[in-house]
Amino acid sequence: MIDELELPAELSARRGAVQLRRAATDDLDVVMGLLSDDPVSSGRGDVSAAQDRPLYAAALDRTLAAAGNDLLVVETDGRVVGTMQLTVIPGMARRGSTRLLVEAVRVASTERSGGIGGAMMTWVAEVAAPAVGASIVQLTSDAARLDAHRFYTRLGFVDSHVGFKLAVPR
Numbered sequence: 001m002i003d004e005l006e007l008p009a010e011l012s013a014r015r016g017a018v019q020l021r022r023a024a025t026d027d028l029d030v031v032m033g034l035l036s037d038d039p040v041s042s043g044r045g046d047v048s049a050a051q052d053r054p055l056y057a058a059a060l061d062r063t064l065a066a067a068g069n070d071l072l073v074v075e076t077d078g079r080v081v082g083t084m085q086l087t088v089i090p091g092m093a094r095r096g097s098t099r100l101l102v103e104a105v106r107v108a109s110t111e112r113s114g115g116i117g118g119a120m121m122t123w124v125a126e127v128a129a130p131a132v133g134a135s136i137v138q139l140t141s142d143a144a145r146l147d148a149h150r151f152y153t154r155l156g157f158v159d160s161h162v163g164f165k166l167a168v169p170r
Contacts, residue, residue, distance in 0.1 A: 009127070015076070037106065087103065
């Protein structure tokens with residue numbers, strides 16, 4: 001399903017055209033950097049530390065190998081400036097609706113407000129969701145991300161649920 005998405009794709013952002021493509025193992029360091037280029041993520045330990053690279057490399061391998069999952073990156077001028085993970089979730093609720101979960105949406109701080117994030121999320125709703133048969137696009141956002149909440153609301157997302165998480169020891 002998710003493997004059938006037509007990628008790479010050109011997206012139109014306010015800053016100009018950008019390319020969306022599947023992540024590759026060569027993208028690991030820049031994806032780590034995008035995760036750490038965020039105060040909430042870095043506060044949770046995503047600090048792009050060299051000693052954590054094997055953990056991220058294993059996670060990237062698992063993500064790319066798992067059916068129904070994909071990690072995408074956005075490039076402009078030969079540089080990766082954004083990323084997001086997509087997961088297809090078949091479900092029983094809502095009369096058997098399939099959901100498309102969007103996680104870890106990041107745009108480099110130097111590229112924010114250029115329309116890249118909006119172009120990414122528009123592509124998810126208009127191209128990816130129909131292609132995988134999803135009737136719902138869903139995401140969670142840390143309660144501290146007030147700017148992100150305004151961003152998603154502008155795009156038509158509704159803050160309809162309260163999410164809960166439980167950290168378990170590994």
